[in-house]
Amino acid sequence: MPPLHDFTTWEPLLRVLRDGNERAAAGHQVAGQISRGSWSVPVRRRAPKAGRASQVEDMQDEFDAVRRIQDALTDTGIDGVSFTAAIAPTGTAVLRLLGPSPAVESGVGSPHPGSLLLVEGALPEPWRRLPAPVPGAAPAPTADLELLERELRERMPRAVGATDEEIAAAEKRLGVALPDELKVLYRVTRARRQDHGDDHAAAEREYDAVGCELFSLDDLYVADVASRPCPWRFAAKEAVVTPPDAAVQGLVGSPGWIAFGDNGGGDRLAVDLTPGPGGHVGQIIMLSHEENIGAGLIADSLTELVLRGPRQDRRRRADDGPPAVAHVNFRGVPGVEAAAHPGLEVLSIGIWHDEPLSLAPVVGLPRLRTLAAYPGTLADPLEISRLTGLEYLRLCPEDWRVLLDAGAVPRTLLAASVEPRHDADPLPVVDLANEILAFWNRPQIIRTRVEGDLGPISGEPG
Structure with a gap:
């Protein structure tokens, strides 16, 4: 045993x-x-x-x-x-x-099952989103290779730089060509600890010189969606939004985000090769460890970062239109009708003190993909069957029971969650989760x- x-x-x-x-x-x-x-x-x-x-x-x-x-x-x-x-x-x-069960994510501090993965390998929509092309995007005027190299060598005169062969090897490993400013940086210092020898202050000089805890050339990585994993219950409630004038695209990750450093608090600095409509190729962005999506602009170029230091994290997560993510509750959006608009992607219904809500106002919305509803908030759970584009559904056991008994569970779902009250007996919740998994022929919870x-x-x- x-x-x-x-x-x-x-x-x-x-x-x-x-x-x-x-x-x-x-x-x-x-x-x-x-x-x-x-x-x-x-x-x-x-x-x-x-x-x-x-x-x-x-x-x-x-x-x-x-x-x-x-x-x-x-x-x-x-x-x-x-x-x-x-x-x-x-x-x-x-x-x-x-x-x-390989088809169930771990619960978050709870004995109840986490999200049920109904389709093998499926990702939430924001994690499937690729950068949009930005024709005409160019480096910022502040990018100056000669000035950058001169300043770095003055600040780190004894640093060991990378060879062209080492830089080429890093590019092959990453699958992307390093931008010129980043090559200049690593030709000055490859930031390997073993190069510091007994010079214990070398890492501190690197921080002062560049403005961050610099990754070694061997530790550079592409900050794509795979580098920013997130459970379905949170990821499905995010939305990619890039306003027309945004400097940074509101993505989870990008094949053009090359992470090269840390601010010392867990936030990653990256060179952005896929900027937003109002940005520059090679701008420096910061990915917060406290957020699942998006990044903030801190410098228009690596040269600017070195010479002037990081600016306050500037980000745009939404434009002036209706939000793609709506939180309906007694202190938020005052009802489903108020949340409904063609761009709505996520509808989250929380604590509600008035009469239960109808989903009729959001039937037919072209982009609605996520519905999460607190127990007792839906007037008729069977209205869910009219939401034809749902990818993720989070309901209490009672509402799931209505859908299952009526054979009305949306077959478009990629993932789902059973959300009982915190003190509910886990055993019947597991039975219900297994019943949902069986609809998709997924492995049961043992x-x-x-x-x-x-x-x-x-x-x-x-």
Whole structure:
């Protein structure tokens, strides 16, 4: 039996649950989720001693129990697993492990399934979008190769530069020719740590010289869509928008974005070879690590970045027209009719205090591809069958049940999500998810039952 499915692997965590959760101790079912890098388990942690903050040792039992399961996940080659646990007062424990399935993304801190991948390899629309051609785009007037090289050599006189052969090898690896300014930079310094020797200040001089933490020539990469992965539940609610005067196209990534540095906070700097209508070839953009899409302009050229430093991140994510993504809720857009327009791509219905909403105003919209609806907000879930271009659908179990029973699930879907209330029993949610997966002949979520005996709580008679 694999270690992950062995009761002894889970026994320490089950004891932690019994000791730290009143419902578990009373025999009620509890649920959680553990992945290789994080976990969410329903345990009430001990309060720290008066006058001090919580310490690791206050939660050591939980840490050790979780680590045991994370090691089993690693050994089994699984990213994560959800579970339910029911522990009888006598100590008999029934554990149900939920997953994995190659057709289901990991849940986000929840024991419920993540997005269901209904079509193998399908990507959300923004992740399929390629740069639009911009005829006549040219380098900025500030690009000056001689000035750039002179300034860099003055700032880094002892740097080891790359040879033409090394630059050619980098271009072959990337599959794109490096722009001239970037070649000038790496002919001055190839930014390899081993070139610094005992000069511990070399990296700091590079930062001061260029204005960022410079990647070595070997670490340059193309910031395309594959470099910016995102779960369907978030990615499907994004939209690519590039206003007519935008300097940067509002893309997820581009084969013409060559990442060469970091601002020290996780945001990547890239040379942009596919600018927006108001931009320049070779401009410098910044990709925020806190955003899934788009980039901001920080310099019109690498020369400008070196000479003047980065400007404030300037970005345009929307024009003056109606938004492609509409959030209908009691504080946002006041209804489906107010959100409807031909360019609408994403309709997200959140908490709503008035009468349930009809989807009739958005029927027939040519670009609507995503619908997410909070429980109880739809007047008639069967209206969804009239939305003929949906790629992603997120509904509560009750609305999914209506569609399934009527045979009205849109066959255009590429991915879907079942969104129960946070305290819902994961087992029927998994059953419902498997029913949806079966419509597309996709791999089911595996359910594994594991039983064992923890013995009575210490101090109680056996």
